[in-house]
Amino acid sequence: MTRGKVRVLVAKPGLDSHDRGAKVVARAYRDAGMEVIYTGLHQTPEQIVEAAVQEDVDVVALSILSGAHSVLVPRVAELLRARGAEDIVLLVGGIIPEEDVPALREAGAAGVFGPGSDLDEIVSFTVACLERRRSS
Amino acid sequence: MELVERLLDGDRRALARAITLTENEDPRAAELARAVFPHTGRARTLGVTGPPGAGKSTLVDGLTHLYRRSGRRVGVVAVDPTSPFTGGAILGDRIRMRRGAADPDVFIRSLATRGHLGGLSWHTGSVVRLLDAAGFDTVIIETVGAGQAEVEVMRYAETTIVVMVPGLGDEVQAIKAGILEIADVIAVNKADREGADSLVRELEMMLELGGRSRGGRSGEAWTVPVVKTVATTDEGMEDLFAAAERHREHLASTGELEAWRTRELAAEVTGLIRDLVGQKAQAWAETAGAWEETLAQVAARRMDPRTAADTLVAEFLACARSGSAEAAGGGPAGEISGGSGR
Structure with missing residues (x-):
């Protein structure tokens, strides 16, 4: 399938009110030439997946600082699958304890980025995921 | 086209994908536009x-x-x-x-x-x-x-x-x-x-x-x-x-609603004619050999851009009338000069 611009949904599920990190990542994606749909704070997994479908994004990047990642990430992944949208690359960023990372990957997160992650690394990881998806 | 049927059926993923194809100017977009237009x-x-x-x-x-x-x-x-x-x-x-x-x-x-x-x-x-x-x-x-x-x-x-x-x-x-x-x-x-x-x-x-x-x-x-x-x-x-x-x-x-709609559709067709004929004429000019030569004249300031364009368009139309423009400048918009043999 020929694709034009990479489209990324940057979303903040759950109840925390700090979106600085999400905005910084959104900006990094924009500066990498991608189209970033930013949906703001306090999104439910249902709203996030519905937005991802309507916007036909290639990537959903979740920013979670509330500690509820173990619930939210599997839920988003499950809803994406239910919509036949499991081809969308799911990424997670925020305050994620190291020991929770394997479970999130198991649930469907292609990448997990903790505090202090390098922006260039996040962008290049995203691009690599998309290339893998395209060639598969 | 399966995508069209799903879209008309109200499938949101199909609609989203159709919008993406349109935005990306995918080759399938023209067919898509044709199929949905009656609806x-x-x-x-x-x-x-x-x-x-x-x-x-x-x-x-x-x-x-x-x-x-x-x-x-x-x-x-x-x-x-x-x-x-x-x-x-x-x-x-x-x-x-x-x-x-x-x-x-x-x-x-x-x-x-x-x-x-x-x-x-x-x-x-x-x-x-x-x-x-x-x-x-x-x-x-x-x-x-x-x-x-x-x-x-x-x-x-x-x-x-x-x-x-x-x-x-x-x-x-x-x-x-x-x-x-x-x-x-x-x-x-x-x-x-x-x-x-x-x-x-x-x-x-x-x-x-x-x-x-x-x-x-x-x-x-x-x-x-x-x-x-x-x-x-x-x-x-x-x-x-x-x-x-x-x-x-x-x-x-x-009655303004209908009048406005008709005006806008007419403007859309006009715009498309301009684009398609322009693309065809350009493709013809570049393959017909006249392009480099004419541009050289313009670059040397022996010919102004308007005269250059006038000349190329006149030659293109002459070829279109004789039926040879199609062969030289053929492309996806072939139907535009398809009747050029007349």
Whole structure:
């Protein structure tokens, strides 16, 4: 399938009110030439997946600082699958304890980025995921 | 085309994918447009434009809510600018469009301008048609933050709402000849702020002086209403909704609606002819050998660009008449000069 611009949904599920990190990542994606749909704070997994479908994004990047990642990430992944949208690359960023990372990957997160992650690394990881998806 | 059937069936993923194909100018997009066209022309269309930060997205959210309440299915096309440096974009209109976010009878799509000027994206008109064909009987188009030149939305919107806010001061003067001219309805948003009443007075005075809509789409008899709103609290939104619907009825009852639609379709065909013939002529010029030679003459200032173009077009048309242009400049738009043998 020929694709034009990479489209990324940057979303903040759950109840925390700090979106600085999400905005910084959104900006990094924009500066990498991608189209970033930013949906703001306090999104439910249902709203996030519905937005991802309507916007036909290639990537959903979740920013979670509330500690509820173990619930939210599997839920988003499950809803994406239910919509036949499991081809969308799911990424997670925020305050994620190291020991929770394997479970999130198991649930469907292609990448997990903790505090202090390098922006260039996040962008290049995203691009690599998309290339893998395209060639598969 | 399976995608078309799914789209007409109301499959949201199919609609989303169809919009992507259209935006990306995928080769399948033309076939898609052809297949959905008979199912379009039914949606009531509205445009919402105005300067950045005027509250357009919040206002669209409020209108979406009111149209939903009257039983309509609402599609929203929200346009934000593409960075001229990186080609990237941050599309943030959904932040304010919360009420329709989980409603199966609302579909919101964010588009980046991708270099298009005029306040919209390249394929906004086609995206509106896709939403229309998918059964959204009301389509609201939100432009980028607009000032003076972003008037293109009036091509696709039956009713154009221009959103103003108090406190821009002299900028009312500045945009007098710009987007205010395309307003069918004016919303003075953030009307709880100081200066709202004087802005309303100023706008009404300006409208009385004339200089907009005269003989335009709305015709002589339409007086542009100025409605005060506070979109964040829904204050005045019912009035705005009523004013927009009154405008639609005015267009329908005066015959302007049909006349405008016909004019816009004619303009669309004209634009496409220009593009397609231009592409064909260019392709012909580049393969027919005349290109390098003519350009060299222009570069040496022995021939001016206009004369060069005149000469090439004349040769292209002569070849088209004799039937040889097709062979030289053939391409995907082959049907355009397909009858050139006559």
